[in-house]
Amino acid sequence: MSRMQGLLLLVFAKYFHLPFLRGVQTETTRTGLGGYWGNKGGVSARMSVFGHTICFLNCHLPAHMENSDQRMEDFESILQQQQFEGQAATGVLDHDVVFWFGDLNFRIDDLEMQVVKSAIDNNKYSMLWEKDQLNMAKDSETVLEGFQEGPLKFSPTYKFDVGTNTYDTSGKKRKPAWTDRILWRLRATAPAGAALNAGKRGSISGLTSGTKVTQHCYRSHMEYIVSDHKPVSSIFTLQFPYKVDVPLVTLIVEDEWNSIADATAIFKVAPNYSRSSWDWIGLYKVGFKHHKDYVGYVWAKQEEADFQRQEHQVTFTEEELPKGSGDFILGYYSNNMSTIVGVTEPFQVIIPGQNLLLTSLFSLFLSLSVLPAPQQATLL
Template sequence: MDALSPFGYVLVTSQRMQGMLLLVFAKYFHLPFLRGIQTQTTRTGLGGIWGNKGGVSARMNVFGHSICFLNCHLPAHMENSDQRMEDFESILQQQQFEGQAASGVLDHDVVFWFGDLNFRIEDLDMQVVKSAIDNNKLSTLWEKDQLNMAKGSETVLEGFHEGPLKFSPTYKFDVGTDMYDTSGKKRKPAWTDRILWRLRPMAQVSNSMSKRSSLSGLTSGTRVSQHFYRSHMEYTISDHKPVSSIFTLQFPYRVDMPLVTLFVEDEWTEISDAVAKFKVVPNFARSSWDWIGLYKVGFKHHKDYVSYVWAKQEESDFLRQEHQVRANHEELPKDSGDFILGYYSNNMSSIVGVTEPFQVISIS
C-alpha cells in the first residue's frame, strides 16, 4: 500500500491463508465500478486440514463483467503431477460465491489463475535441462513441462491460456544467489510459478491464431491481451524467482454509471463549503451505516480517511432525489491539500461513489 498509493492505487480487497496472500488494487476512480466483491479460501494440505497448500481467490464485477483471481499453491515434487490436478479441481469445486450469477470460479467472464503451481519438467535429466537453459533453448523444455502436457488431457484446463515461457525456470535456487540448487537434493529447475487466464467457454479463438497466442476473445467482444510475461531474477530472498505479467482487458460495453453520484465544490476555503451533496440510483439499498469519507489523494484503502460523516437515511429522504450532509467542522483537515470524497456502502462493503479531486485550503 505504501508503494502503490502514491500512484493512485487503493487496496480493494485481500485474502490470506498462511503463506498465500492475494491483494487486489485499483485506481481510486475505478472503485465505484467494482461490485460484488467476495473472497474465498480452500485448504488442501493434510487432507484439507492445513492451509500450507490450497487456493485463495477474489471475485468482483468490473464495469459489469465478472472477473475472478485465483492464487494457488499446489503439491510439490516431480511425481505429484496428478495430485496437483486433483487439488486444482478440488479448489474449483469448493470455491462457490454467494448471491452472484457467477457462482463458481469458472463461471466468471475472465479468470486469472496463478501462483506456485509446482509443475515440473519430466523425463529430461538435470544436465539436459541446465544445458537448454544455458544455451537459451527453452523451447526444448516446453513439451516436457507437466502443465503444458496436462493441457492436452485434462478437461479442467480447457480454455486456459498462457504466454510463451521465454524466461528461465524460476525454481529452485540457492537462497541469496542466482545459482540453481546445489544442495544434496539438487532439485531440477522447473517453471513452478505461473500466470494463466481463461475466458468463458463461449470464447472462440480465431483459427489464424496459434495455440499459444497471447490474445483471445469472447464472441461477445471481451478480449484479453498479454503485454509481457517475465521473471525477476534480481530477487534472491527466496528459492523461487518472482513472475509478473501485464494484461489489458477490453469489454464490449461498460457499466459506468455509479450507484452514488457525489457533488462537491472545487475548493473548500470556508466551513460553509464543507458540504457533500449526493444522489443515488433507483433501487440502491442504502443503509443507516453508510458513510462519506474525506480522503487525501493518495489514500491506501477505504478506512484510510481523514474524517467521515454518516450518510444516514431519514424517513423524509425516501422521496427526495438529492441529499446532502455537512462535514464535522472539528474533523476537517488543518493542512491544505488535494482530497476526494468517497461514499461507502455498508451493504456492499465497498466505495460506490467518488468525487474528482478538490482542494481544501486550511479551513479554520
C-alpha cells in the same frame, strides 16, 4: 484482500473504477495435510467489473516431481470448494475472466539435469516446454480447457541457492522448473469454444461478446535473491463493452475547501440503489488503500421527508476535517454492498485555521529547542 497461511492475494484499483467494482467476495481453501493446514491451497477474490465477472485465484500446489497428478487433484478440489454467493458466477470457472497464478509447482519431466541446464544456458526453452508438466496436462485435463499462458521466454524460476542466481547446488539438486506461473481463461460463449481455440497460442484472446485479454509482458525477476524462487509478473489489458457505466451514487463537491463552511457535498442516488441508514461518506487522502482509510466521515442519513428528494447534502464538521492541506477524495460507502459505490474527482482542502494550529505547535517546539539546557530540564 484474501489471506491464508503462506498465501496472500491483494487487488488494487484506481479510485475512479471503484464505483464499478461490485459484488466483491473472497474464498480460501486449505489442502495441506488433508485440508487442515494452510501452507498449500488457494485464495481467491471475485467481483463484477463494469458488469463483467472476474475472478483472481492464487494457488500453492503440492511440490516434488512425482506429484503432478496430486497437483491436478488439489486444483480441482479448490475449484469445487470455492463457491460464491449470488446467481451469477457461483464457481470460479463460471466467471467471464479468470486469472490463475501462484507457485503451481509443476516440473519438467524426463529430461536429465544436464540437458535442462544446457537448454537454459543456450536459451533453447522450446525443448523444455514440451516436457513441462503443466503444458502436457493441458492436452489431457478437461479442467484446464481454455486456460492460456504466454510463452515462457525466461529461465525456470526454481530452484536457486538463496542469495544467488545459481541453481540448486545442495545435496537435493532440484532440477530447474517453471514452478511459478500466470494463466488466464475466458469463459467460452462461441459454439464449441471457437473464439478460444482460434487464439489459443497467441497473446490475445477474446469472446464473441467483445471481451478481450491482451498480455503485454510475462517475465521473471532475477534481481530478487531472498528466496529459492524467482518471482514472476505479467501485465494485461482487459477490454470489454460496458454493461454498467453509471455509478449508483453521484457525489458533487467544490474544487476547493478553503474554509470549514465549504466542507459540504451533495449526493444523488440512482433509482435502483437500496440505501441503508448505515451508509456513510468518507473523506480520503489521495492514494488511500482501503475504504477504512478515511480521514473523517459523515453518515449519509435519510430522513422520512427525504425519500422524494433527488439531491441530499451532508456537512463535515471541523473535527472530521484533516489537520493539514492536501488533495482529497470523497467516497460513498454502501453498507449493504460493503463497497464504495460513488467517488468524486480529487479536490483540494486548504483551511487556514487547521494549518494555524500546526504552525503554532511547530513554533513552540522551535522556541523550546533553543533554550539553555538547565531550563529545558526544568520545563520537562
